[in-house]
Amino acid sequence: MATLINVIYDLVSRHLELFIKLVGAIVALITSYYIGVFISKLIIGRIKVRVAPEVLISIRRGIRILFTVIGLLAALSIIGIDLTGILVAAGFAGIVVGLALQQTLSQVFSGLLLLIEGRVKVGDAIRIGDDWGLVESIGIASTQIRLWSGEILTVPNTTVASSNIYNYSRSIARRAEFTLGISYSSDINRALEVIRRVLWNNSAVLAEPEPVIIVDSIGDSAINIKVMYWAPSQLFWNVRSTVIAEVKKALEETGVEIPFPQRVVWLKK
DSSP: OHHHHHHHHHHHHHHHHHHHHHHHHHHHHHHHHHHHHHHHHHHHHHOOSOOOHHHHHHHHHHHHHHHHHHHHHHHHHHHTOOOHHHHHHHHHHHHHHHHHTHHHHHHHHHHHHHHHHTSSOTTOEEEETTEEEEEEEEOSSEEEEEETTSOEEEEEHHHHHHSOEEESSSOSEEEEEEEEEEOTTSOHHHHHHHHHHHHHHOTTSOSSSOOEEEEEEEOSSSEEEEEEEEEEGGGHHHHHHHHHHHHHHHHHHTTOOOOOOOOOOOOOO
């Protein structure tokens, strides 16, 4: 009995260090995995845009895999395996893959940046360059915009991230403006008063900031008046269309002429 105890004690003492390393490696691997789970949930919780569920699942899975690999490397290091060769091989493979997928990776990182920053979200009315429309979806590699003409425009996320984005859904109010011409024979003060009254009577036109009406320029066949006012973003186009129609009608009813383009020609004899 004493001999068996001595043998077990000898085995335990001889392999105790290896046993401790194995326990430490397992703890490091499990800890790293759950850190990845926590960070993936934290990052996903900060994304304020609606994206497809598969996109969120891919992001979460990628973060977990990354931290699992880190934990595995830490576990191998604790056991005593030299990681120099593995890291060199992994670095070389990373360089090769990075060069081969440079454009794809750039789009993926741009997509993640857009999702985290929340500069645009699904349903926003935006303008990028000369393209206007509503954001249909924000993916990892590209963003889809439904243009006002109905087509779906797919834009690489690298382009979206590096472009000036005009987001009209984020503003509470927008300034509308238009220019109209009145004839030289019309009373300018009366025209200004009529336009001011139309704006004042329209409940959707904001009183603050106050509308601005100025005599802008003298044209070939008319005196040009510029009208600027603010309206709620959601009602912008309807208000702008209504105001233009009401101004035209009110000017005609008060005898202020909106002339056709005309030119005076003198014939030399």
